[in-house]
Amino acid sequence: MKSKVAVVTGAASGIGFAIATEFAQAGAHVVLADIDPTAGERARAELEKSGAHCTFVPTNVSQAADVRRLVDHAVDAFGRLDILVNNAGLQYIAPVVDFPEDRWDYLISVMLTGAFLCSKYALPRMIQNKWGRIINIASLHGKVASPFKSAYISAKHGLLGLTKVVALEVAEHNITANAICPAYVRTPLVEKQIDEQARRHNLSASDVVAKIMLEPAAIRRLLEPNEVAALALYLCSDAAAGITGAALDIDLGWTAR
Ligand code: NAD
Numbered sequence: 518m519k520s521k522v523a524v525v526t527g528a529a530s531g532i533g534f535a536i537a538t539e540f541a542q543a544g545a546h547v548v549l550a551d552i553d554p555t556a557g558e559r560a561r562a563e564l565e566k567s568g569a570h571c572t573f574v575p576t577n578v579s580q581a582a583d584v585r586r587l588v589d590h591a592v593d594a595f596g597r598l599d600i601l602v603n604n605a606g607l608q609y610i611a612p613v614v615d616f617p618e619d620r621w622d623y624l625i626s627v628m629l630t631g632a633f634l635c636s637k638y639a640l641p642r643m644i645q646n647k648w649g650r651i652i653n654i655a656s657l658h659g660k661v662a663s664p665f666k667s668a669y670i671s672a673k674h675g676l677l678g679l680t681k682v683v684a685l686e687v688a689e690h691n692i693t694a695n696a697i698c699p700a701y702v703r704t705p706l707v708e709k710q711i712d713e714q715a716r717r718h719n720l721s722a723s724d725v726v727a728k729i730m731l732e733p734a735a736i737r738r739l740l741e742p743n744e745v746a747a748l749a750l751y752l753c754s755d756a757a758a759g760i761t762g763a764a765l766d767i768d769l770g771w772t773a774r
Contacts, residue, residue, distance in 0.1 A: 518543035518753060522595040524587065525549060526578050526635060527605030529556035531704030532654060535742030536602055536749045541569035543750060548591040550576035551605070570595070578605045578631030579623070581638075588638045598642035600753055603632035603676075604654040608706055610665045610713075624668035629675045636683055640692070649692035650753045653680050654745070657700045657768045677764050684762030693761035695752050700768040701730055703739040735770025 523540045527533035528549035537547045541564050549564075551557040554575040561573035574590045576583045591598045606628045609620045632653055643649025658666060659673035676696060683694040701707050714725045731737045748767055751757055766772060 518545040518750070521545045521599040521753070522591060522597050523547050523600035523602065523753075524591050524598060524635070524639065525602040525604060526576065526631070527551055527654075528573075529553050529560045531706060532699075532702055532742045532745050533602070533604040534560050535746040536604065537564060537571070538569075539743065539746035539750050540600070540753075541567070541571060545600070546595040547571040548587070548594065549573045550578070550587050552577045578603075578635055579626035581634050584631075584634040584638050587635075588642065592642060597646060598639055599646065599648060600650045600652070601635055601639040601643075602652045602654065602749060603635050605631055606654070606669075606706070608666065608669050608710065610710070612665055613667050616667055621668045625672050625675075628669070628672035629679070632676055632679060636679070636694075640683075640687060643692050644687065644690045647691050649687070649690070651680075651683060651692065651694040652749050652752050653677075653694070653696040654749075655680070655696040655698050655764060657698050657766070657771050659696065659698050659764060660766075660772055680764065681762045688761060691758075693752070693758065695760055695762070696764040697745060697748055697752075698764050698766045698768060699740055699745050700734055700771050701726075701739050702742055702745060704742060707739065731769065733771050733774065734768070735773060738769070740767060740769065 523545045525537045528537045529551035541547045557573040564571045572594045574587045576587045655676045656673045658670045659677045662670050680694050680696040711722050711725050727737050
């Protein structure tokens with residue numbers, strides 16, 4: 518990773534911050550992108566404390582103008598762009614019949630259109646260098662469904678399709694594109710869901726995790742963000758050069774049934 522330049526979206530929190538940290542520790546220059554400017558600056562300052570070369574660009578990945586600015590900024594700051602991690606995401610929970618149409622549009626625009634836009638504008642830089650890695654943080658919910666998460670699950674299923682198309686289009690340029698499909702990871706996104714379910718079912722937080730959220734899993738614990746980050750780092754290595762178009766599970770055995 519020495520001197521490689523990586524853009525990580527949704528890098529101010531959770532999995533994105535863990536990936537940015539892992540990449541920086543491995544010697545990459547990291548461009549953090551996030552819609553939340555305060556959290557993004559905080560994340561950048563924290564990484565810099567440990568000697569990382571990084572920068573933060575306030576970005577709404579659903580907006581093409583923001584994404585173009587992000588890619589330009591990465592190249593201005595560090596001279597190239599080698600790795601893109603499409604990680605920005607959010608959840609909204611409601612049955613289809615009650616699902617607000619603006620929430621549907623927004624979730625799809627962040628987690629599917631956002632990944633498309635970032636890939637579209639980052640790829641020419643990778644093609645120029647004849648090397649690149651695109652890593653899409655999908656989900657276990659890119660492969661299986663749960664009720665009440667229609668927009669999230671549709672976006673993540675779509676993201677696996679986008680991953681395969683990009684993999685086919687750019688393989689000749691020594692660029693791979695892969696998706697990571699985690700089960701529940703201990704991040705603010707999931708902690709919010711645990712609190713909501715605990716209130717709804719009158720259960721403790723640990724019972725919500727073991728009895729409701731992870732009921733279909735073989736290993737009944739939350740993943741830690743650094744477990745996902747370690748897989749992302751591996752996908753950037755030369756050892757992973759033959760893996761492309763894949764959707765790699767890190768799902769606690771959820772889909773083994
Ligand atoms: P998180 O809420 O901790 O972090 C998500 C980050 O994305 C936040 O910093 C947020 O500000 C940013 N973001 C949201 N909308 C954005 C936008 N339009 N443009 C730029 N940034 C935006 O969540 P997390 O759990 O770390 O999730 C990261 C990714 O991992 C998401 O794509 C999520 O779907 C996926 N994922 C999470 C889990 C889990 O259990 N936590 C499991 C599987 C997949």
